[in-house]
Amino acid sequence: MTAAGSAQALFPAVVPGEAERPALTALGTTLTRGRLAAALSRYAECLETAGIRPGDRVAVWTDRALETPVALLGNAAFGVVSVPLNPSLGTRELDHVLSDAQPKLIVAASDDAASRTPDADVLRATVDATGDAAPAPRLVDDDPLLILYTSGTTGAPKGAVLSARNVAANLDGLAEAWDWSASDTVTHALPLFHVHGLVLGLYGSRRAGSHLHWVPRFSPEKIGAALAAGATMLFAVPTMYHRLADAAETDPALAAALGGARLLVSGSAGLPLRDHRRIEELTGKTIVERYGLTETLINTAVPHGAPRPGYVGPPVPGVELRLVDDDRSPLEGDAAHDDRTIGEVAVRGPSVFTGYLNRPDATAAVRDDDGWFYTGDLATMTTDGAVRIVGRRATDLIKTGGFKVGAGEVEGALLEDADVAEAAVLGLPDDDLGQRIVAFVVPRDAAAPPPVARLVEGVAAALSPHKRPREVRFIDSLPRNAMGKVQKKRLLPEPSRD
Numbered sequence: 001m002t003a004a005g006s007a008q009a010l011f012p013a014v015v016p017g018e019a020e021r022p023a024l025t026a027l028g029t030t031l032t033r034g035r036l037a038a039a040l041s042r043y044a045e046c047l048e049t050a051g052i053r054p055g056d057r058v059a060v061w062t063d064r065a066l067e068t069p070v071a072l073l074g075n076a077a078f079g080v081v082s083v084p085l086n087p088s089l090g091t092r093e094l095d096h097v098l099s100d101a102q103p104k105l106i107v108a109a110s111d112d113a114a115s116r117t118p119d120a121d122v123l124r125a126t127v128d129a130t131g132d133a134a135p136a137p138r139l140v141d142d143d144p145l146l147i148l149y150t151s152g153t154t155g156a157p158k159g160a161v162l163s164a165r166n167v168a169a170n171l172d173g174l175a176e177a178w179d180w181s182a183s184d185t186v187t188h189a190l191p192l193f194h195v196h197g198l199v200l201g202l203y204g205s206r207r208a209g210s211h212l213h214w215v216p217r218f219s220p221e222k223i224g225a226a227l228a229a230g231a232t233m234l235f236a237v238p239t240m241y242h243r244l245a246d247a248a249e250t251d252p253a254l255a256a257a258l259g260g261a262r263l264l265v266s267g268s269a270g271l272p273l274r275d276h277r278r279i280e281e282l283t284g285k286t287i288v289e290r291y292g293l294t295e296t297l298i299n300t301a302v303p304h305g306a307p308r309p310g311y312v313g314p315p316v317p318g319v320e321l322r323l324v325d326d327d328r329s330p331l332e333g334d335a336a337h338d339d340r341t342i343g344e345v346a347v348r349g350p351s352v353f354t355g356y357l358n359r360p361d362a363t364a365a366v367r368d369d370d371g372w373f374y375t376g377d378l379a380t381m382t383t384d385g386a387v388r389i390v391g392r393r394a395t396d397l398i399k400t401g402g403f404k405v406g407a408g409e410v411e412g413a414l415l416e417d418a419d420v421a422e423a424a425v426l427g428l429p430d431d432d433l434g435q436r437i438v439a440f441v442v443p444r445d446a447a448a449p450p451p452v453a454r455l456v457e458g459v460a461a462a463l464s465p466h467k468r469p470r471e472v473r474f475i476d477s478l479p480r481n482a483m484g485k486v487q488k489k490r491l492l493p494e495p496s497r498d
Helices: 033-049 067-078 091-101 164-178 195-208 220-228 238-248 252-259 273-283 360-366 407-414 452-462
Strands: 022-026 029-032 057-061 081-085 105-108 122-124 144-149 159-163 185-188 211-214 233-236 263-266 287-293 297-301 320-324 343-348 373-381 387-392 397-400 403-406 420-430 434-443 471-474
Touching: 022 033, 022 067, 029 033, 033 067, 057 067, 057 091, 067 081, 067 195, 081 091, 091 159, 144 164, 144 195, 159 164, 164 195, 164 297, 185 195, 185 220, 195 211, 195 233, 195 297, 220 233, 220 238, 220 252, 233 238, 238 252, 238 263, 238 273, 252 273, 273 287, 287 373, 320 373, 360 373, 387 407, 397 420, 397 434, 403 407, 407 420, 407 434, 407 452, 452 471
Parallel strands: 022 211, 057 081, 057 105, 081 144, 105 122, 185 211, 185 233, 233 263, 263 287, 434 471
Antiparallel strands: 022 029, 144 159, 287 297, 320 343, 343 373, 373 387, 397 403, 420 434
């Protein structure tokens, strides 16, 4: 691939003789490279007819339909800024996003989605792959490409503005780390309003020139079928891998399909070591993890051929990474690389976003004058640069009895117990310790939860005594968002209304 800094196309043009190679498959339909280029041209004509010009903002309802990836690719090809809309947005959330981003047009793949914004200009998308003209290539530059809204865990969601250069630089680094090329076929069942499914899955496949087999609704059977049909790379989140492992235990064909993939990638949350081992035992294939944020794209990735369960890899080529203390000063000496000392992850490089839309104050709070972005994520690092994420500073750094403990490592130890299905750990106020470690545990069998003493002693033995939970609470399930991430703040007690 050409270096992202030069004047180049964001996505490769169709090369004569390769127009019939598959480019995008979804819902039983396959568009070849030539047909996809034609569909993007017809879509661009619809945008022009609607009065849209390069640089305008266009919101896209990310329905489970072929029209959705075509619209998101078409926006990028035409030079407009995509604002992906999660179909699960509530009325208040939707109003906030639309008032903040001010898109000139909303694209919908269904009448149902179109009806959610009756007062806006809506383009009812179709896929028309007739004709041969291809749109002019979108160049890699610093103009906005995407506005992705964060989950809004601390106030209203903020729109992270990502440029074409941000995306190209990150995808080129991942292509190097994963040996990703036009000979690959990627499959995933991830939504297209998030970095994992949209930037890595959709844009990454087009930039690499590879075939994308998108499975809009996840099931182990559908993923197995896509892999059996020739997919070489799978992008998924831990919940999906857990379900794939469960299914593969009784389905040898699925286990064989997973084992036939060149690369299994997990992201968006940490994959428990137990599921790493299960997949490897069932398929003979190890999973590699990566770590990133909406604002920075992917910061680290385990390279192809170098599996390291429990770690999210070294920095992606082109990304600088360091651990900092509470004052944002870099950890020094052994503390920076002893795989024990916890610091906040700070990153710098061409994939760090251009800023939050309409929020220079919020941008300044997380990015300093030297370009370092402070992620709020806590990690340790090995001498060879492998990063191990242990949680979020806001909810996962527990200061107990004079020690700093990462909630993620306690959760990992709890998940080693065969009778634990899920676990989340928080630090709650304690008069003696400052904070006490509290574990919220989902047992595999609600009628027969594991003994509390066994869980506590297991953590103490695996880690150290001061990291053991002081309290264990059994619950039916963990609260999660649309990407499967645990929302720990919903586990906290309601504030007193007295």
